[in-house]
C-alpha cells in the first residue's frame with residue numbers, strides 16, 4: 131500500500147498531455163483515459179480545438195489549452211469552429227494539414243511552464259486520426275502514444291484497404307443502396323465488381339481476404355478506395371501510428387483475441403489494451419449535449435428487461451423515409467421503447483416534424499423520446515431489454531459491459547465492421563443488414579426481446595459481461611496492461 135502511495139505521489143511530478151479529436155465518440159474515451167492516468171498520479175493537460183470543448187468545466191483537476199482554431203488571423207482554422215458536423219472529414223483533414231506550427235508553439239510554451247513547475251511533460255497522447263502530431267512530437271523529442279478509439283478488428287480492416295482496393299471492392303462504393311441504405315435485398319444482385327478479374331460477386335458474398343466480412347460490409351464503410359480522401363486519411367493514420375511510441379486501445383484482450391495477433395504483427399510498437407475505459411469513469415462528464423435525466427425516472431416505472439433503448443450516436447442521420455420505417459416498425463413490435471432523437475438526426479430537419487400524431491399517442495402509452503440520454507446509466511438500468519444501436523465503438527462497448535443484447539443498424543466507417551463482429555462473431559446482436567424495412571425492424575425487435583432466441587443471446591451477453599469484469603480486476607488482462615502502460619510512461 132505504502133509503495134503504491136509513494137509511486138502515485140512521485141508520478142504526480144510527471145505531466146501527460148492529451149489531444150482528443152473534437153467529436154463525441156472520440157472525446158469520451160480520451161477524457162476517460164485522462165481520468166485513469168490522473169488516478170494513477172499523473173498531472174494532466176488536455177489540448178483542444180475550440181470546435182467542441184464545452185465539457186471543460188467538469189474537469190477542474192485538468193489544465194486545458196486551446197490550439198489550432200484559436201488564432202482569429204488564421205482563415206483556415208478560425209472558420210472551423212462554425213462548421214457543422216457534416217464537415218467532419220474536411221475539418222480533420224484541414225487540421226492535419228495546417229496544425230503543425232500551432233501545436234509546436236503550444237507545446238514549446240508548455241515545456242517552459244513545466245520546467246518552472248518541476249513537472250516534466252513525459253509524453254503526448256493523441257487520437258490516432260491526429261496523424262500530423264507525430265512529426266511535431268519527433269521534432270520536440272517527445273514520445274507520442276496513440277489512442278485508437280475503435281475496435282482492433284476495424285483497424286485490421288483499414289490496414290487491408292490497399293489490398294481490397296486492388297481487388298476492386300471499392301469500385302462501386304457509390305452504389306445507391308449503400309449510400310442510402312433503403313433498397314430491398316433483392317436489388318443488391320445488381321451490384322457488380324468491375325475492376326477485379328474475378329467473377330462478378332454479389333453483395334451477400336463473403337470476402338475471401340477477410341472471411342468475417344461480406345462484400346456489402348466493405349461498401350457500407352463509405353470509403354472509395356486508397357486514393358479517396360478518407361482512404362488517404364486512414365493510410366496516414368496507420369503510418370504515423372506505426373511511427374509512434376505505442377498504441378492504447380479501448381478494448382480488452384478477451385473480446386478480440388484473434389484480432390490482437392494481427393495487430394501485434396502490423397504495429398511494431400507496444401500495444402496496451404486497457405479498456406473498456408468507461409467502466410472506470412463515466413462518459414456523462416464529457417457530454418457535448420445535456421442528458422435528459424427524466425428518462426431514468428421513466429425507466430424506473432417499467433418492467434425488468436422490457437424496454438428497447440434506441441440511439442444512433444452523435445453524428446448519424448436518417449433519411450425521412452427511413453425514419454418513418456423505424457416509427458412503423460416500433461409500433462408493430464408492440465414493445466416499450468426509449469428513443470434518443472438528437473436535433474438534426476433526421477436529414478435536412480432540425481426537429482421531429484415527420485412524426486405522425488398516432489405515434490405521439492403511442493409514445494404516451496409505451497414510449498419515451500429524449501434529445502440526449504445518460505446512455506451508460508440507461509444501459510445499466512434493469513428495465514432495458516435491448517439496445518438498437520448504430521454500433522459506434524463506445525456504444526458497442528457500453529452495451530457489452532452491461533450485458534445488453536443489440537440490434538445493429540450501422541451507418542458508415544467502423545460501424546458496419548463492429549455490427550458484423552457483434553452479430554457473427556460475438557453473436558450478441560441481430561444485424562438489420564438489409565436496411566430499414568418496417569417488417570424486418572419489428573421482427574428483429576421481437577427476436578431480441580421476446581422470442582426464444584433471446585435466451586441464447588442473453589446467455590452470451592452475460593458471459594461477455596463477466597469477461598469484462600474479470601479483465602478489469604487485479605490479475606485480469608486490462609488491469610495488467612494498464613499497470614504496464616503506467617510503468618512505460620513513467621520510464622520516459
Ligand code: UDX
Pocket residue numbers: 153154155156158279280413414417421441442443444445446470501502503504505506521522523524525526528543544545
Ligand atoms: C463516432 C463514430 O460514429 C463511431 O463509429 C466511432 O467508433 C467513434 O466516433 P458516435 O457516432 O458518436 O462516435 O458513436 P459512439 O462511439 O457510440 O459514441 C457515442 C457516445 O455518446 C457514447 O459514449 C454514448 O454513451 C454517448 N451518448 C450517446 C450519450 O451519452 N447519450 C446519448 O443519448 C447518445
